[in-house]
Amino acid sequence: MMVSRVLSLLVISIMLLESTSCAQDARLSPTPQSASTLESKPRKTYADMIVGFAQLGAESEWRVANTKSIQETAVQLGVELRFSDAQQSQQKQIEAVRKLIMQKVDVIGISPIVETGWEEVFQEAKAAGIPIIMVDRRADVPEDLYMTILGSDFLEEGQKAGRVMMELTNGKANIVELVGTLGSAPANGRYKGFRESLARYPEMRIIDSVSGDFTRARGKEVMKTFLYKHGNSITAVFAHNDDMAVGAIDAIKEYGLKPGVEIKIVSVDAAKGAFKAMIEGELNATIECNPLLGPQFFELALKVVNGEPVPKWVPSIEGIFYPNNAAEVLPTRKY
Helix, strand or coil, X not given: CHHHHHHHHHHHHHHHHHHHHHHHHHHHCCCHHHHHHHCCCCCCCHHHXXXXXXXXXXXXXHHHHHHHXXXXXXXXXXXXXXXXXXXXXXXXXXXXXXHHHHCCCCEEEECCCCCCCCHHHHHHHHHCCCCEEEECCCCCCCHHHCCEEEECCHHHHHHHHHHHHHHHCCXXXXXXXXXXXXXXXXXXXXXXXXXXXXXXXXCEEEEEEEECCCCHHHHHHHHHHHHHHHHHHCCEEEECCHHHHHHHHHHHHHHCCCECCCEEEEEEECCHHHHHHHHCCCCCEEEECCCCCHHHHHXXXXXXXXXXXXXXXXXXXXXXECHHHHHHHHHHCCC
């Protein structure tokens, strides 16, 4: 009987060991559900993406070239692009973003017309799980509401313009300033950077500063007002973009002065119109601001959609152009 009892205990022990082993194997072996979570999420390609873009308008040569670059690159890459033009209206641009959110696009690109007033709609995009990439212009929002900013260093552009102006005028000038759209990132940065460069030169005086809205017509109108108000005391013009500079050149010629000679002019963008003006001797320098951002934008968009890390700011590489090689460079310009 003792032997029988011992054998019974051994059988029970073996059964318990097998049961424990099976339980451990069950814990170690993935269920069909856990196995699926281990599989990597399929990566999107350009052809899989739906990209929304809320453009601010078509106020200048620069903006037209920027839009063309985005649209043409989308076609080349096979990206489905849903594009809107806000026609210089922030409200229309906000409505465009909300429409893109409703359409459940993969990513939204935007060039904010001004810096403020975006936090609510950016929050809506974040809540919907749609990342935002700012292109060219910035919005004053917390960093967690957007993925990255692609574009120029507007502060540096203003600083470059100030240094060039100082060299052109030997450190002594009465300057009038044609400012871009009030409240916009490029206007704010160029305004501040220009003043930072001139701060050490007391004889470099900004005697007037008015917005020309980045347009040629408004630039001409404001320059006429400057000339009526200050006349021959004006010795230099800083225009926040080439279109306003060309408008100012028209006004100066109509007034009877020689632009580029009697009044030195520095602008920003390096568009074709600026090169033509430099060839004519009517513009003294243009600071480059590259609008051809389509390839970089879609490259960033693909990375963002696939969860890859991107820098918070991707700056453009830009230079300065002068009349001495304008004729040689003009044929190479794409905008």
